[in-house]
Amino acid sequence: MTTAERPLLAQEILALASEAVPQLSIATVYRNLKALQDEGTIKPVVLPGQNPRYELASYGHHHHFQCRRCGRVFDFKACPGNLEHLAPTGFTVEEHEIILYGQCRDCVVTKADHSRPLAGC
Numbered sequence: 694m695t696t697a698e699r700p701l702l703a704q705e706i707l708a709l710a711s712e713a714v715p716q717l718s719i720a721t722v723y724r725n726l727k728a729l730q731d732e733g734t735i736k737p738v739v740l741p742g743q744n745p746r747y748e749l750a751s752y753g754h755h756h757h758f759q760c761r762r763c764g765r766v767f768d769f770k771a772c773p774g775n776l777e778h779l780a781p782t783g784f785t786v787e788e789h790e791i792i793l794y795g796q797c798r799d800c801v802v803t804k805a806d807h808s809r810p811l812a813g814c
């Protein structure tokens with residue numbers, strides 16, 4: 694496994710799980726995701742305007758990188774730390790989300806072959 698960790702869409706989970714359980718349905722995936730979320734095992738990762746992706750809740754504080762070419766979202770651990778100083782005077786920062794956009798390792802390598810960039814990005 695040389696790929697970075699990444700949160701998955703329900704559809705991606707279905708595609709992966711279908712290799713082991715061919716009769717699996719998207720409804721079953723959603724039901725299991727909801728149960729896992731209710732018990733606190735996983736949490737949703739929501740990027741603006743996109744379907745939720747899911748990752749382990751135990752992964753801790755981290756941020757996300759979305760590849761504009763293939764659309765996949767990856768985790769990265771680096772964090773700039775306290776961003777309190779970016780907020781207007783008198784405001785209190787409670788948490789932050791950071792999403793970097795660019796091209797993943799796979800897409801940079803295969804750039805010459807790719808002719809289907811995501812629309813609108």
Ligand SMILES: [Zn+2]
Nearest residue numbers: 760763797800
């Ligand atoms: Zn990519």
Ligand SMILES: [Zn+2]
Nearest residue numbers: 755772773774
């Ligand atoms: Zn952070």
